[in-house]
Amino acid sequence: MSKILIIEDEVAIAELEKDYLELSGFEVFMEHTGDAGLRAALKDGFDLIILDLMLPGIDGFEICRKIREKMNTPIIMVSARKEDIDKIRGLGLGADDYMTKPFSPSELVARVKAHLARYERLVGSGIKANEIIEIRGIKIDKTARRVYVNGEEKAFTTKEFDLLTFLAENPNHVFTKEELFNRIWDMESIGDIATVTVHIKKIREKIELNTSKPQYIETIWGVGYRFKV
Numbered sequence: 001m002s003k004i005l006i007i008e009d010e011v012a013i014a015e016l017e018k019d020y021l022e023l024s025g026f027e028v029f030m031e032h033t034g035d036a037g038l039r040a041a042l043k044d045g046f047d048l049i050i051l052d053l054m055l056p057g058i059d060g061f062e063i064c065r066k067i068r069e070k071m072n073t074p075i076i077m078v079s080a081r082k083e084d085i086d087k088i089r090g091l092g093l094g095a096d097d098y099m100t101k102p103f104s105p106s107e108l109v110a111r112v113k114a115h116l117a118r119y120e121r122l123v124g125s126g127i128k129a130n131e132i133i134e135i136r137g138i139k140i141d142k143t144a145r146r147v148y149v150n151g152e153e154k155a156f157t158t159k160e161f162d163l164l165t166f167l168a169e170n171p172n173h174v175f176t177k178e179e180l181f182n183r184i185w186d187m188e189s190i191g192d193i194a195t196v197t198v199h200i201k202k203i204r205e206k207i208e209l210n211t212s213k214p215q216y217i218e219t220i221w222g223v224g225y226r227f228k229v
C-alpha cells in the first residue's frame with residue numbers, strides 16, 4: 001500500500017484530502033507545520049508527498065528544496081494563490097506537479113495515482129531519472145536535451161545547447177572564447193572563435209530577461225564568459 005504524506009496547516013483541508021485518498025486505498029499521514037512535515041518527509045519513506053506552500057515554520061519552497069537534496073519522491077505542491085504556483089514553477093524546485101486550491105479531491109486522487117504509477121515505472125524499470133541541471137529559473141534536461149526557462153520550453157540548436165550546458169555545469173568558472181570553441185566545436189571545424197560570441201548572443205536571447213544585463217551568462221571583459229550562480 002502506498003504511503004502518502006500530507007503537509008498542510010489547514011486541518012480541514014488535510015482531513016478532506018486524507019479521507020479521499022484513504023477511500024482510494026492509500027495509507028495517509030498528516031503533518032500541520034513545516035518543521036514536522038520536513039522531518040517526517042525525510043525520515044519515513046513516503047511514496048508521495050502533498051505539500052502546501054504557505055506553512056507555519058519552514059515553508060513549502062524550502063521543504064521541497066530540502067527533500068530534493070536527498071530523494072526523488074514525487075511531490076505535488078499546492079497553493080491557494082495562482083501567482084505562487086507560477087513562481088514555484090519558475091524556481092524549478094523539482095516538484096512534480098502543482099495544484100491551485102481549491103481543487104476537487106477526485107482530481108487530487110487522479111494526480112496522485114498518475115505520479116505514483118510514473119514513479120514506479122521509473123524505479124521499476126531501472127531507467128535512471130533524467131539528468132537535470134537547475135539553476136534559478138533555468139532547467140536543462142541533459143537526457144532529453146531540452147531547456148526550460150521559467151517553466152517554458154525554449155528551442156536550442158545543438159551547439160547552443162552544448163555551450164549552455166557546459167557553462168552551467170561549470171558555474172562561476174571563466175572560460176575564454178578559445179576554450180569554449182575548442183570544447184564545443186569539432187576540431188575539424190577550423191573556424192572562427194567569433195562563432196562563440198554569436199552563440200552566446202543567441203543563448204542570451206532565449207534565457208535572459210534583459211540581454212543587456214545578463215543574469216546568467218556574464219561577459220568578463222577581455223577574458224571570456226562565465227555562468228553566474
Ligand code: CA
Nearest residue numbers: 009052054055
Ligand atoms: Ca497553508
